[in-house]
Amino acid sequence: MSSDKRVYKLNISGGTSGPGKGLSKLIEIDEKKFRFEGMKIGDTINGGLIGFPNYDFEITGGSDASGFPMRKDVHGPVKKRILVSKRAIGYKPRRKGEKRRKTVRGNEITFDMTLINLKILKYGETELFKSKE
Numbered sequence: 176m177s178s179d180k181r182v183y184k185l186n187i188s189g190g191t192s193g194p195g196k197g198l199s200k201l202i203e204i205d206e207k208k209f210r211f212e213g214m215k216i217g218d219t220i221n222g223g224l225i226g227f228p229n230y231d232f233e234i235t236g237g238s239d240a241s242g243f244p245m246r247k248d249v250h251g252p253v254k255k256r257i258l259v260s261k262r263a264i265g266y267k268p269r270r271k272g273e274k275r276r277k278t279v280r281g282n283e284i285t286f287d288m289t290l291i292n293l294k295i296l297k298y299g300e301t302e303l304f305k306s307k308e
Contacts, residue, residue, distance in 0.1 A: 181206040184290045195304040216247045216282040229299030237291040245280045252283040
């Protein structure tokens with residue numbers, strides 16, 4: 176493992192309701208501030224741990240340093256080549272009925288993840304999304 180400090184990029188989505196509906200914000204957080212290793216897609220995070228008091232976030236996905244997306248149905252901290260069809264995470268078919276083997280990450284966050292997608296479940300007092308006025 177290299178000696179340089181690792182930074183997570185957190186892509187925070189406003190969810191389907193509330194003041195941040197349809198909005199997203201990309202922030203960077205140092206690994207020393209909060210460790211995501213061992214958490215899975217669908218787990219909830221207290222926002223106070225990452226600098227947003229009284230917020231609750233849900234992990235919805237992410238990708239590793241090579242750009243491979245996480246999938247909820249691939250269990251564990253592994254990288255696998257799976258056969259995908261239709262429109263799924265990590266695959267966009269060019270023709271009807273086309274299937275292809277694609278490399279994806281498992282649903283558990285490991286040390287080589289760079290981007291983590293979060294969705295807001297509960298809003299706090301601080302304003303995360305700036306209103307346009």
